[in-house]
Amino acid sequence: MSTTVGTTTRRPLRSAILALIGGLVPLLAAVLLAAPQSSAAAPRTSTAAPPGADVAPAAAPAADAAPRASLTEVTSFGTNPSNLQMYLYVPDSVTENPAVLVAVHWCTGSGPVFYQNTEFASLADRYGFIVIYPSVTRSSKCFDVSSPQALRRGGGSDPVGIKSMIDYVTRTYDADTGRIFATGVSSGAMMTNVLLGDYPDVFAGGAAFAGVPFACFATTDGSEWNSACAGGTVTHTPKEWGDLVRNAYPGYTGPRPRMQLWHGTEDDVLRYPNFGEMIKQWTDVHGLSQTPTRTDSPASGWTRTRYGSTGDQAPVEAISLQGVGHNLITTGMAARVITFFGLDRGGPAPEPQPGGCKVSVTTNAWNTGLTASVTITNTGTTAVNGWRLGFTLPAGQAITNGWGATYTPASGAVTATNATYNGTIAPGASVGIGYQASHTGGSAAPTAFTLNGANCTT
Numbered sequence: 414m415s416t417t418v419g420t421t422t423r424r425p426l427r428s429a430i431l432a433l434i435g436g437l438v439p440l441l442a443a444v445l446l447a448a449p450q451s452s453a454a455a456p457r458t459s460t461a462a463p464p465g466a467d468v469a470p471a472a473a474p475a476a477d478a479a480p481r482a483s484l485t486e487v488t489s490f491g492t493n494p495s496n497l498q499m500y501l502y503v504p505d506s507v508t509e510n511p512a513v514l515v516a517v518h519w520c521t522g523s524g525p526v527f528y529q530n531t532e533f534a535s536l537a538d539r540y541g542f543i544v545i546y547p548s549v550t551r552s553s554k555c556f557d558v559s560s561p562q563a564l565r566r567g568g569g570s571d572p573v574g575i576k577s578m579i580d581y582v583t584r585t586y587d588a589d590t591g592r593i594f595a596t597g598v599s600s601g602a603m604m605t606n607v608l609l610g611d612y613p614d615v616f617a618g619g620a621a622f623a624g625v626p627f628a629c630f631a632t633t634d635g636s637e638w639n640s641a642c643a644g645g646t647v648t649h650t651p652k653e654w655g656d657l658v659r660n661a662y663p664g665y666t667g668p669r670p671r672m673q674l675w676h677g678t679e680d681d682v683l684r685y686p687n688f689g690e691m692i693k694q695w696t697d698v699h700g701l702s703q704t705p706t707r708t709d710s711p712a713s714g715w716t717r718t719r720y721g722s723t724g725d726q727a728p729v730e731a732i733s734l735q736g737v738g739h740n741l742i743t744t745g746m747a748a749r750v751i752t753f754f755g756l757d758r759g760g761p762a763p764e765p766q767p768g769g770c771k772v773s774v775t776t777n778a779w780n781t782g783l784t785a786s787v788t789i790t791n792t793g794t795t796a797v798n799g800w801r802l803g804f805t806l807p808a809g810q811a812i813t814n815g816w817g818a819t820y821t822p823a824s825g826a827v828t829a830t831n832a833t834y835n836g837t838i839a840p841g842a843s844v845g846i847g848y849q850a851s852h853t854g855g856s857a858a859p860t861a862f863t864l865n866g867a868n869c870t871t
Contacts, residue, residue: 480503481504481505482538484528484534485500485502485503487500487581490577491580494573495571497571498548499545499546500528500547501545502533502537504537506539507586508542509587510587511586511589512593513545513594514533514545514756515578516533516545516597517547517556517595517601517604519598521553522600524546524547524548527601528544531742532748536747536748536757540757543586543588545578547578553637556601558600558603558606559630559638560635563607564631565660565662566662567611579593579615593616594618594756595608595618595620596619598623598741606626609627610627611662613670617754618670618671618672618673618753618754619672619673620672622746623676623739624676624691625687626691626694627654627694629642629687630643647690649693649694651697651703652697654697655694655698659698666825668826669699671726671727671728673729673732674692674731676691676741677736677738677739678734680738680741692720696721696729699728699826699828700821700826701721701801702720703720706719706801707727714737715735716732717731717733719731721801726753769870770790770867772787772802772864773787776858781853782849783850783852784848784849784850785848787802787848788843788844789864790842791838791843796838796839796840797837797865798836799836800831801830802863803827804829804859804860804862805859806827811851813850814848815829815849817832817835817844817847818832818835820848
């Protein structure tokens with residue numbers, strides 16, 4: 414495949430960049446998302462470029478793969494309906510079958526600016542994954558997270574171009590299609606929500622800094638801005654939010670990507686109520702309770718809640734930052750994202766996963782129905798206090814009622830949450846639950862059991 418490449422190096426973000434952007438686009442400063450200033454960047458090499466200017470990629474021969482350890486622009490990467498630019502960072506130490514991270518910039522930003530002023534490239538050097546930096550070319554420099562085309566799988570606009578970038582990387586570097594992730598700030602956080610909604614079969618997880626729920630910014634008049642959503646006045650029930658995600662890819666019943674959410678309580682651009690709405694949306698998508706499995710404070714002023722598991726790779730993790738505004742990403746946060754994605758080898762504050770578990774299940778079927786009896790055994794050495802059993806029902810089965818637990822949703826990837834009387838399982842002890850279900854001919858037992866996020870033997 415013929416590609417055109419060019420390279421650039423990182424340099425520190427100067428305060429002049431925001432002043433220059435403010436002078437060039439005063440109207441955008443009033444109505445669109447301001448570019449967050451980050452203290453996270455660690456410059457790789459100096460350049461002769463003037464402060465505040467993007468570094469223009471140097472000319473380089475055409476190649477099938479990007480040069481190592483430098484930011485490279487790749488063209489002719491595939492279908493690209495909204496004319497995005499693709500920038501790629503491949504570390505010298507790239508691993509065999511590497512993971513891929515899509516790192517999405519804020520409004521008025523660019524792929525090179527996001528590269529220069531976040532720690533993801535440095536973390537790629539350390540852990541061997543590849544980073545894609547999409548870059549908007551439309552005048553606002555904001556990603557399309559509002560059009561009907563953007564909010565459905567394969568509908569067109571920015572998500573399709575970003576999917577083409579991922580396909581290019583997986584082909585070129587034989588990347589691990591089971592370890593593709595997205596992260597972004599502000600407009601990039603909104604796009605992270607959109608990508609995970611449109612392509613749940615592509616992404617294993619996402620991390621959104623100061624964003625809004627999937628489809629919250631939806632418009633039909635061509636506008637890129639939704640004042641009601643930005644102001645935090647758009648609210649829905651968890652199921653309504655979850656249905657917006659599910660409707661982006663109708664008929665999909667596979668696993669959903671995990672989501673990490675970050676938001677400052679004093680955000681004056683995308684108001685703080687959006688944080689709670691995102692929690693409602695992604696817990697419902699995963700079939701989880703709104704009640705956290707664990708709440709802690711990993712740093713001063715932080716409140717972290719985890720849903721569906723207590724460990725570092727919970728299905729949903731949310732970090733509220735007290736007194737922090739819209740420009741919230743700072744040094745060290747990117748490393749916590751990498752830990753959440755499981756791309757590190759000993760990241761910040763790793764925490765123990767739940768102990769071992771064993772599940773046995775028997776079914777008794779008749780014409781169009783069945784009953785299932787499930788026994789959960791704690792094979793670990795510590796008590797389980799509060800449990801959620803995840804499993805996958807065979808196609809055509811739907812739970813009609815149950816006992817010993819609350820079951821959501823009724824089909825597909827189901828989560829059974831303990832009742833008030835059986836939430837504690839001592840080491841070596843067991844709990845019995847069960848359900849009745851309809852079926853369309855297949856009466857097999859469920860599969861893929863997890864207890865609080867940990868895989869169980871069967």
